[in-house]
Amino acid sequence: MTELNMLEAINECLHAEMARDDRVVVLGEDVARTGGVFRATDGLFEKFGENRIFDMPLAEGAIAGASVGLAIAGLVPVAEMQFLGFAYQAMHQIAGQVARLRYRTQSRFDPAITIRAPFGGGVRTPELHSDSLEGQLANVAGLKIVVPATAADAKGLLASSIRDPDPVVFLEPLRGYRGIRGEVPDGEHLVPLGSARTARPGTDAVVIAWSHQVELACRASDRLSEEGLSIRVLDLRSLVPLDLAAIAEAVDSCGRVVVTEESPQTGGFGGEVVATVVEESFWSLEAPVVRVSGFDVPYPVGMVEDSYVPDEDRIAAAVRRVLEVA
Amino acid sequence: MTELNMLEAINECLHAEMARDDRVVVLGEDVARTGGVFRATDGLFEKFGENRIFDMPLAEGAIAGASVGLAIAGLVPVAEMQFLGFAYQAMHQIAGQVARLRYRTQSRFDPAITIRAPFGGGVRTPELHSDSLEGQLANVAGLKIVVPATAADAKGLLASSIRDPDPVVFLEPLRGYRGIRGEVPDGEHLVPLGSARTARPGTDAVVIAWSHQVELACRASDRLSEEGLSIRVLDLRSLVPLDLAAIAEAVDSCGRVVVTEESPQTGGFGGEVVATVVEESFWSLEAPVVRVSGFDVPYPVGMVEDSYVPDEDRIAAAVRRVLEVA
Amino acid sequence: MTRPSDEQRRQMLVDMVSARTQSRRMWNLQRQGQIGTMAPIDGHEAAIVGAVHTLDPSCDWVLPQYREPVALYRYGPEILEHVMLYNIGHPSGGHIPAPIRVLPHQISLATQIPHAVGLAWGLTLQDDPGVVLVFFGDGSSSEGDFYEAGNLAGVLGAPVIFLCVNNQWAISTPTHLQTAAESFAAKAAAFGFPGVQVDGNDVDAVFDAVHTARERALAGQGPTLIEATVYRLGPHTTADDPTRYVPVEDLEAARQRDPIARLRAELEASGLWDDAVHADVEAAAIADIDAAFEKAKSTPLEPDAMLDHCYSQDTQRLARQRAGMLSGLEDQDAGGRIS
């Protein structure tokens, strides 16, 4: 075990995966010579050279589209979108092509493509750098959507994503790059896709979260525990595949549910989680599920972003609210 | 009143709006000289000429992007995406720019842009022609999403969309173009955005639907009425704005709810509807809400598409299911 | 100028005639309601066949748009089976079996162009000797994907041949509304590699241009953009009515330059072709496509086939959807544990 932040965990994983399998190639804007704008790909160019990692022309569509071709050639591309908001430039390739290569060719080709992208608020980035598009991407059949919340999971889920024969969109919380640290297993560490994690045990209510919101939900849980409340936090880890059994188990045990996310409420993945809760565990519900989310406006500018992104106060308030219901 | 199909209603509306307001301009692939691949824009080129309607180069991004510029210039663009699946090519402009022009410029400019697109299954089109992306678009704050189910609404909602100072994605069901006919008010006819419609009255359960699924839900309701069941059908008409009060009223009166849509289940707008039902009317629910939807795979090929799109049998079965719950 | 041999030219005419014959047969099948929308090949034959005949199917890849597959006979008769499966709407239509180096046709215009660049690049990275030939139309050249891919290919020096089949129309949109560039070939200046325009009705000229481009690619000299100028002699697809927009004079003039008539006249003049041969080729083409059609129709279709090949393994939810589907209509949407 070594204590790492998420960025270090991701970097370590990329080094290990490129060393393990020489079909793994990394491509993106500014990933090679300068090691990525956050240094997630630091050292890879020096170690693996210009036939394994590529500074691409500034065109997200071509990054995703070329990845399809590389996958057809039998390589395992790990593409970076410099920020998730710029995946919009590549949506016709990501949703229309990457996601469907297996389906269209009836598994002749493995779209073993991983698309990494930082996202999420709290670090005062300009427009479209912080937007949470995971709900939109989750509706694209064929993609897997992976959303780690800890440094260890960042390593273990990224390794699984790269090795997965299906295309994975791997989302890295900007605020977690340096803000989330933790013990990370040394050497090979694989966390399977599709298994949620109990980030805090608890029995009075459960907060379902993913990515950086897990950290905030845990803080809310810790704070509420001082008030004698036992609040579980369920970290989904991946939105597709979704761990239906873990959701059912948590809801059945706790009976009261809060779902929290950064996206605007309307059409966010939170709605999917609520629908899943209703499908899996309606009869266990002792109160309506409450969604905590960003508001129904675009991710806003720096002076106001802190009140846009749900924080531990809002999560704690929502928990109190579901507990109040008789 | 005149009996028209949806295509005729849309065409009539475009003629009327272009005549009413000479700031209205129409642009898209093949919209002018041949009148659109479905003839939705038939006759506009002959009537209004080449300064009002434009056959654009084949680039959806430029169609949406140029619309932003036209709106800044004070015009009212009505852009066509030839099929909704190709809106992916323009997502960086639609979600990143069209949706945010008002927000970014703090209302200096009205993004009075309407983007029309046919979508939805049942007519044996090739890949990406039938895909239901409304759930993805509904998560883009700043857009309004309008989904008419009748010929009269197609006319009345399109007129409201064109006149609305906000950007509207106006979705036209392929199967409804010729398959849905009905009485359409002559002359000016405006249906406000954000008001749902009771397509069938009923008290035992409510099916919440939009676009072509409304037609199928009505058929299911009619069939179930032969069995003595009273099944309401609520036609949302627009997903954004969502008529929360109408949903609450319907759920409160019926207690049992089915939501039906064509998109894959995961991440579809159906999840948002379920979450809304839970938020608005949890205590009225007598059974878990059941979602009927496409499956979690891309919209499939012709031989199998009929079992992908929910039909009246599946909707009726789901209704029976929610009624069975004690 | 590299000229194809007599035998190559004869074989090219066989492929061209077969392609048109089969395309017309498909037109009829569509009109009878037996298959879905199809896009006739008429006028494109020399551009496609001439290009493909320069390739080595054991190492070179072809990425078609949608008019080409029926003319890729050189890559194996299985392609015709794929075409028919696709056209009857069978999911297996997308499965062109390995080792055939042909991708299924592309509906989302121009998206195959970056795939071609990635594939060509991937071949190079793995010291695979092939080149990639990618087809697209004049209309598709307006999509960002074309330019992004061309630019990337230039930077990488990837072994890819961009073949723009300019048939003067994108559905109803004529080329002068598509671009103001001097030619589609001229767009290569934006990418830093050669762009050449050839008469796409002249199979020898196409052969030469693609051959040269392939030699360049193999020599590590990078990509080439080729514009093959033809005329779309039929409707855009079975769903189109070109009488609304194609000027009759233009169409008549274009018919005079029919690529098949041209090659046929030349081969007849040199004694390599005659009416009997022509009739035989047509008959064989019909027999082949009818066989492919019959085979397609009798290809089994599992009731849950549409759920296959989305993921390498079903997600939990998809597995439930599959179970629901297999159990019959009634339970299909009863996912979860609702009661």
Added chain:
Amino acid sequence: MTRPSDEQRRQMLVDMVSARTQSRRMWNLQRQGQIGTMAPIDGHEAAIVGAVHTLDPSCDWVLPQYREPVALYRYGPEILEHVMLYNIGHPSGGHIPAPIRVLPHQISLATQIPHAVGLAWGLTLQDDPGVVLVFFGDGSSSEGDFYEAGNLAGVLGAPVIFLCVNNQWAISTPTHLQTAAESFAAKAAAFGFPGVQVDGNDVDAVFDAVHTARERALAGQGPTLIEATVYRLGPHTTADDPTRYVPVEDLEAARQRDPIARLRAELEASGLWDDAVHADVEAAAIADIDAAFEKAKSTPLEPDAMLDHCYSQDTQRLARQRAGMLSGLEDQDAGGRIS
């Protein structure tokens, strides 16, 4: 060659010096944690100011990328207020008030280029006499939006001037990894209108090229693509460390071609400039930006400001969110009728 007058050249130097001074002031404010990430202008001054000085602010529009706004003084001092509001993270930063024909800068690279074409086209459709000048970088020229927009502008003959400021870098990516084209100007061949390359450190050359392009546009002769070649003399932004990738020799050589030093030397030689003037201009620039900063900081911010201007009228749900936000934290997410 159209040369700017002495007075124009003097005014251009004022704007260039002011822009650099203000950009450096912002750098310091960022370092003190007073404002957000910013992108220094150093090296771009002549390319921007020379271009903008050919325009008529009463009818011509400017669509910046993100380095330009501080150099658009000619369009009104209010722009500086917008810059500071934006940089402190105030929502009003996006509101450049009418009638100033400048759009807020663009973060999503190249997306402003189709806007420019649509706007120029919209002006023409309404017989508005203006032209549109759109800025973008060498890196941004790789995005599909640039090409789609260039192609559309060519077809429409729209009155738009595409100004590619080639500063040799897109963050850490050098131009030889960005394109293999002979130049960025050469890309105009793909669109069918002229492309010209100018020394972007030579304000007169920029002025001339943009002036000519504007005359063409006004005469209905359509768009022009101009590549202004400069060198980025500072880091990409305050978040960047160029010592990781910019060769020191190149940077040193570029500093010798500093556009401000060059124009200043010329004006000094003709007696139009001296150290005292320079100091005055710098002092005024600092005073202006400090005033703009103070004004920005004291600009009121309603607690629910972030919810404004998404829709012309709140949706029902947004209205609830607003009510929740205004009622204080506790109730914020209690939308609906949950209890």
